[in-house]
Amino acid sequence: MANPLKLYLTCVRNTLEAALCLQNFPCQEVERHNKPEVELKTSPELLLNPVLICRNEAEKCLIETSINSLRISLKVKQADELENILAKKFLRFLSMRAEAFQVLRRKPVQGYDISFLITNYHCEEMQKQKLIDFIVQFMEDIDKEISELKMSVSTRGRLVASEFLKQFL
Amino acid sequence: MAGTEKLVEADHAEAIITRIEHKSRKIESLLKQNKPVEALKTALEGSPPMTRDERCKSANWIVVHRALMAIKDVEGMFSSLDPEYYDILMKYLYRGLSTGDRPTCDQCLRIHEKLTERAGLGCILRSLADTVNTLFPIIRVSCLAFLLGIIGADNQPKTYVEFTQA
Numbered sequence: 512m513a514n515p516l517k518l519y520l521t522c523v524r525n526t527l528e529a530a531l532c533l534q535n536f537p538c539q540e541v542e543r544h545n546k547p548e549v550e551l552k553t554s555p556e557l558l559l560n561p562v563l564i565c566r567n568e569a570e571k572c573l574i575e576t577s578i579n580s581l582r583i584s585l586k587v588k589q590a591d592e593l594e595n596i597l598a599k600k601f602l603r604f605l606s607m608r609a610e611a612f613q614v615l616r617r618k619p620v621q622g623y624d625i626s627f628l629i630t631n632y633h634c635e636e637m638q639k640q641k642l643i644d645f646i647v648q649f650m651e652d653i654d655k656e657i658s659e660l661k662m663s664v665s666t667r668g669r670l671v672a673s674e675f676l677k678q679f680l
Numbered sequence: 681m682a683g684t685e686k687l688v689e690a691d692h693a694e695a696i697i698t699r700i701e702h703k704s705r706k707i708e709s710l711l712k713q714n715k716p717v718e719a720l721k722t723a724l725e726g727s728p729p730m731t732r733d734e735r736c737k738s739a740n741w742i743v744v745h746r747a748l749m750a751i752k753d754v755e756g757m758f759s760s761l762d763p764e765y766y767d768i769l770m771k772y773l774y775r776g777l778s779t780g781d782r783p784t785c786d787q788c789l790r791i792h793e794k795l796t797e798r799a800g801l802g803c804i805l806r807s808l809a810d811t812v813n814t815l816f817p818i819i820r821v822s823c824l825a826f827l828l829g830i831i832g833a834d835n836q837p838k839t840y841v842e843f844t845q846a
Contacts, residue, residue: 560810563778
């Protein structure tokens, strides 16, 4: 049986490949403005159906597309309280530096941990395949990162505790 | 004018629900005879196309869900399923993926991969772009419904018979 993580990532990759068909579309309401329609949601004819892909009860991925932009929101697996805190801090760290990532959104969508906003300008400057590879790689690596952080926290805690308690031996 | 339209739609909805009930019984019998692919075909066939009634959509989803979960051999299923059903199957797969229930999602992810290989990205794009015939109930903001949703129990009916008795 194929690895469920791999199936989930394949599904997200295929959906992104299909959904990342963006073109320039100036704002219909205000002249000389160009806004990402997926954020404003003013005209229903410019929006496609949002798609929610759940791997299980804890992890999910929401992909909303419009004519000139696409928003991907991820909820990462958080098994216990410690992972919850680590994930929140780590993803906040990344979101704060959203300028460097270009496709990252500064605030995640309500109910999710991190969001990406890809516009037609990003598709023009960067290769579509590479953008999709980046997102899927991110999803793969985030789990590893958080487990590594958790392990380093428990290792440090153990070292500190053993050093401290040595004096009572 | 609006009143008569609502009546017409209500009758139509009742007719659709009765049809779905018949379909559900047929599917149960097909599953007992170990024919999951035929069951899935029957489930996908009479999908109500342009109904806005949420009960019809949910009822049909339950029926399709039952048929989907009974499928064990995905490759074999595709060899006998006609291409005209690919689009509607893709829409139901996305509905299944949005539920969040682990076995449903596992099954839907498996079928999704094979379906994309077969039908290509166009199938996915058609299910994204079709805003007219959606399978998802339209969320009308209403305080009462919202509150009921928070307090309400989370048991999803497993078969259509339970749905009608609930």
